[in-house]
Amino acid sequence: MAANNDEMMFDPNVKLHDSVTASRSGRDEEEPKFKVGQKVKLLADVVNDGTYPHAKIGTLMMPKGSIGYIKDMGEFLQVIRVYEVHFFGTEMEVEIIGCREHELESMEDDFVDEDELDRQAMQAHREKMNKLDK
Numbered sequence: 001m002a003a004n005n006d007e008m009m010f011d012p013n014v015k016l017h018d019s020v021t022a023s024r025s026g027r028d029e030e031e032p033k034f035k036v037g038q039k040v041k042l043l044a045d046v047v048n049d050g051t052y053p054h055a056k057i058g059t060l061m062m063p064k065g066s067i068g069y070i071k072d073m074g075e076f077l078q079v080i081r082v083y084e085v086h087f088f089g090t091e092m093e094v095e096i097i098g099c100r101e102h103e104l105e106s107m108e109d110d111f112v113d114e115d116e117l118d119r120q121a122m123q124a125h126r127e128k129m130n131k132l133d134k
Contacts (some may be wrong), residue, residue, distance in 0.1 A: 032101075034070050034083055039107040042066045042087075046097055054093075061097050062087055067107065071096060 034040060048059045055061070062068075068087035076082050082098040089095075 032073055032081060034073070034101070034104060034106065036070050036072065038070045040068055040070060040083075040085060040099075040104040041107050042068070042085075042099065043103055043105055046099065046103065051098070052094070060092075061094060062090065062092055066090065 042062055042064055045060055045064050046062045048055045048057055048061050050057045052059075052061065066087050068085040070083050071086045072084040074082055074084070081101055083101070083104065084096060085099045085104070086096045
């Protein structure tokens with residue numbers, strides 16, 4: 001059955017999300033603020049926003065002040081950076097939750113990213129070997 005021309009299936013004035021041209025969330029730095037393995041503190045209570053299916057929306061997932069370590073980093077809708085943080089030994093139902101940059105504070109001002117040091121050492125080695133090959 002064809003739709004009547006007077007009936008619209010969509011509103012042409014609604015702006016749809018375009019992940020290709022969308023800019024990063026205003027709350028995230030352009031470059032990641034934290035690195036995998038970095039020790040962080042939670043600046044505010046984190047409650048279930050509906051992304052954890054085994055608890056009611058609004059349930060406290062992790063209390064303010066909890067200490068954890070960055071386990072991984074990803075993006076939601078390609079514009080919102082989310083850190084997977086492991087809070088070891090907590091009494092909460094889950095130990096690993098997703099956190100936004102503005103919800104975290106570094107506990108290690110002198111954090112050394114060992115993966116980055118390895119990459120730099122390998123790059124220096126390659127450059128040295130390339131010079132010897134010439």
